[in-house]
Structures are given as C-alpha cells and as structure tokens.
Amino acid sequence: MEAVQDFPKLFPVEYWNKKSAEGRFPEEFWRECGRRRLSGFLIPKNYDGLGNSLENLCQAVVYLGMHGFGTGVYPLLSNNMSSLVIINSGNEEICRLFLPKLASGEYVMGLAVTEKESGSDVLSIKSSAVKRGDKYIINGEKMYVNNFDRATHMLLAVRTTPVENVSKKSEGITLFILDLKQKGLTFKELEKMGTDYYRTAVMTMRDVVVGDEMVVGEVGRGWKALTYALNPDRIVYAALAVGSAFFAIRTAASYASQRTVFGKPIGMNQGIQLPLAAHYAEAEAAKLLTIEAARKFDRGERCDVEACLAKYFSSEVVFKAVSHAVQVLGGYGYLKETGLERVLRDVYLLKSGPITQELALAYVAEKGLGLPRSY
Numbered sequence: 001m002e003a004v005q006d007f008p009k010l011f012p013v014e015y016w017n018k019k020s021a022e023g024r025f026p027e028e029f030w031r032e033c034g035r036r037r038l039s040g041f042l043i044p045k046n047y048d049g050l051g052n053s054l055e056n057l058c059q060a061v062v063y064l065g066m067h068g069f070g071t072g073v074y075p076l077l078s079n080n081m082s083s084l085v086i087i088n089s090g091n092e093e094i095c096r097l098f099l100p101k102l103a104s105g106e107y108v109m110g111l112a113v114t115e116k117e118s119g120s121d122v123l124s125i126k127s128s129a130v131k132r133g134d135k136y137i138i139n140g141e142k143m144y145v146n147n148f149d150r151a152t153h154m155l156l157a158v159r160t161t162p163v164e165n166v167s168k169k170s171e172g173i174t175l176f177i178l179d180l181k182q183k184g185l186t187f188k189e190l191e192k193m194g195t196d197y198y199r200t201a202v203m204t205m206r207d208v209v210v211g212d213e214m215v216v217g218e219v220g221r222g223w224k225a226l227t228y229a230l231n232p233d234r235i236v237y238a239a240l241a242v243g244s245a246f247f248a249i250r251t252a253a254s255y256a257s258q259r260t261v262f263g264k265p266i267g268m269n270q271g272i273q274l275p276l277a278a279h280y281a282e283a284e285a286a287k288l289l290t291i292e293a294a295r296k297f298d299r300g301e302r303c304d305v306e307a308c309l310a311k312y313f314s315s316e317v318v319f320k321a322v323s324h325a326v327q328v329l330g331g332y333g334y335l336k337e338t339g340l341e342r343v344l345r346d347v348y349l350l351k352s353g354p355i356t357q358e359l360a361l362a363y364v365a366e367k368g369l370g371l372p373r374s375y
C-alpha cells in the first residue's frame with residue numbers, strides 16, 4: 001500500500017476522466033508503475049520485481065479503486081497476471097527474457113484467449129498452431145485483445161491438437177508469447193461501453209510464425225499453465241470492484257453531507273443515508289472475501305471457490321453502489337466531472353469478465369455446494 005500512497009495525488013479523478021474522454025492509454029501512470037516496479041508486484045526480486053504478495057497487490061488495487069482509478073489500472077493487473085503464468089510455467093530463458101521487462105513496464109502484456117465462439121466455453125477455442133521444424137505457424141482469430149495498439153506482447157492460447165483428437169477438452173492447448181509486431185497480425189477495433197483508457201480489438205492471425213522457444217510450459221498443457229493465474233485474476237478484479245464501490249460510497253456520502261435541499265443536507269434523510277451505510281457494509285464484506293481469497297492463494301492453498309465468490313459478490317456490490325451513488329448526486333451524478341458515470345461504465349465489464357457472474361455461480365454451485373456440473 002505504501003508503494004501507491006501518493007498515487008491519488010499524482011493521478012486524481014480528473015486525470016482518469018481526461019484519459020477516458022480522450023481514449024488514451026495512461027502513459028504517465030504506467031511510467032510511474034514501472035519506475036516503482038509495481039508492474040512486477042508479484043515478480044520475484046531476482047527478476048527485478050517486488051516479490052510481493054497477492055494480498056498486498058489487492059490492498060493496493062482496492063486503494064487505487066477507492067480513489068477513482070476505475071479500470072485504468074488494467075495494465076497493472078494484466079502484466080502481473082501474465083507474469084504469474086510465466087513464473088509458474090516458463091523455463092529459465094523465458095523468465096530471464098520477459099520478467100524484468102514486464103516488471104519495469106517496458107513490456108505490456110495481455111491475455112488473448114477468448115474467441116468469437118468461445119468465451120465462457122473457453123476450451124472450445126479453435127485458433128491453431130501447427131509445428132514446422134522449430135517453428136509454429138499460427139492461424140485464427142482472438143476477440144477482446146486489449147491495448148492492441150500499446151501492448152508489446154500477448155500470452156496467447158491456441159490449439160496444437162484439434163479438440164476432436166483429445167480425450168479431455170483441456171488438453172491440446174498450448175500457450176505462446178506472441179510479439180505484437182509479428183507479421184501476419186491484423187487488428188479491427190471494437191467500440192466499447194467503457195474502459196476507455198485502452199483500446200480493444202479483434203486480432204486476426206494469418207500464418208504467423210513463432211519460434212518454439214516462445215512456448216510457455218509444456219506443449220499441449222497450456223490450459224494447466226493458464227489456470228495458475230485464473231484464480232488470482234478473479235481475485236484482483238474483485239479487489240478492483242471493491243475499491244470502486246468505496247469510491248462511489250465516499251463520493252455519495254461527501255456530496256450528501258454538503259448538498260442542501262429543502263433547507264437541510266440530503267444526507268440527514270434516512271432514505272439517503274441508510275442505503276449508503278448498507279452499501280458500505282457490503283463493500284467491507286466483499287473486501288474481506290477478496291483478501292481472504294488472496295491470502296489463501298499466497299499460502300499455496302486451494303482458493304478456486306473463494307476466488308469465484310469474491311469476484312461474484314464484489315461485482316454485484318460495486319454495481320449497486322455506483323448506480324446508487326449516481327442517484328444520490330441527482331443531476332450532478334449524470335455529469336462527467338465526478339467520475340461516477342465513467343466508473344459505472346467501467347464496472348459493468350466486471351459482470352462478464354474475467355468470468356461472467358453466471359459462470360462464477362455455476363462453479364461455486366458445483367465445487368462449493370457439490371451440485372451436479374451444469375455447464
């Protein structure tokens with residue numbers, strides 16, 4: 001937390017409002033993250049990272065969210081999540097090649113897994129890599145490639161064995177580090193509701209040649225490699241939701257204490273203050289769930305159900321808190337300057353990413369309650 005204590009001063013709500021309105025990557029924020037090695041928060045110190053814990057990353061993300069950073073922190077999360085996969089499954093050469101540059105922010109890495117026909121049913125991806133000598137030829141299409149104009153690399157999941165030829169759908173997927181300057185890549189930008197600090201595209205891969213030294217983990221076992229980061233990914237997004245909920249509650253409470261209507265501050269009405277207190281209770285509960293899930297991960301314990309609970313609950317809480325905060329501010333809440341409408345558009349994404357609310361619940365029903373698998 002200490003590492004980001006002064007960030008709200010350096011990057012106030014107006015900064016994020018401006019970046020969002022301009023549709024620009026937050027370069028100044030990213031430079032500062034790199035300078036302080038926050039982009040390598042989870043990367044071990046021997047690879048130039050901070051070697052810190054997921055719990056502390058979540059605390060930092062909650063703090064930034066609380067100050068209106070919204071989904072502007074995305075590159076911080078994606079570099080750390082990609083790093084986790086590399087740390088856990090990459091060989092020494094890949095670790096040495098990528099981790100220090102991910103930690104310093106020189107490299108910006110995202111995750112390219114989802115395809116047009118394979119979102120929740122992610123194991124049905126069809127993009128393929130075919131081996132030719134010591135190279136792979138990659139073809140296919142990936143949806144939602146974030147920061148396509150600014151990222152340097154993607155952690156790319158493709159099939160090296162078609163789904164028809166594997167005994168389990170989770171087999172036959174291989175992870176590659178894809179340099180976005182490769183020949184054969186084209187991007188078509190997608191217009192979005194929010195998260196305007198980064199641009200998102202459909203990426204088409206036509207005969208893209210990648211050396212086999214760019215394989216992360218074992219060939220055909222990419223899903224296993226990726227799953228190491230799935231739970232922490234859900235947990236950091238829960239932290240982002242919790243922080244944004246606090247931002248909304250604080251903004252609404254501060255406004256309600258000052259705004260006078262019918263001769264008294266609107267915050268004197270229980271119709272205003274009780275729902276805000278209820279959101280506050282929920283946000284604190286969501287924070288506890290999130291931090292507990294992160295602690296379990298840090299201790300090397302199973303945290304899959306907790307990660308889904310935290311992601312589901314925090315996303316519900318933030319959506320309610322931000323929508324209500326907009327209402328408390330009346331017409332003013334509809335204006336851009338408070339940052340609430342921006343954060344409202346941002347957090348809508350958390351209902352479907354990185355796992356949808358429905359699939360998070362279906363997972364909890366199966367693994368947490370022992371009900372039959374429904375998906």
Ligand SMILES: Cc1cc2nc3c(=O)[nH]c(=O)nc-3n(C[C@H](O)[C@H](O)[C@H](O)COP(=O)(O)OP(=O)(O)OC[C@H]3O[C@@H](n4cnc5c(N)ncnc54)[C@H](O)[C@@H]3O)c2cc1C
Pocket residue numbers: 110111112113114116117118119120121143144145146192195200349352353354355356357358359362374375
């Ligand atoms: C801005 C943005 C950024 C993204 N970034 C990335 C990224 O960096 N990398 C990446 O790989 N992907 C990314 N995604 C993709 C995201 O992870 C998917 O959108 C998400 O996993 C859901 O997949 P889908 O959109 O195909 O929905 P679908 O799987 O088509 O689902 C549609 C709806 O049906 C529901 N549904 C499906 N099956 C069931 C069931 N059995 N029971 C109940 N309900 C069900 C879902 O919950 C959902 O509400 C991003 C998406 C967006 C919008």
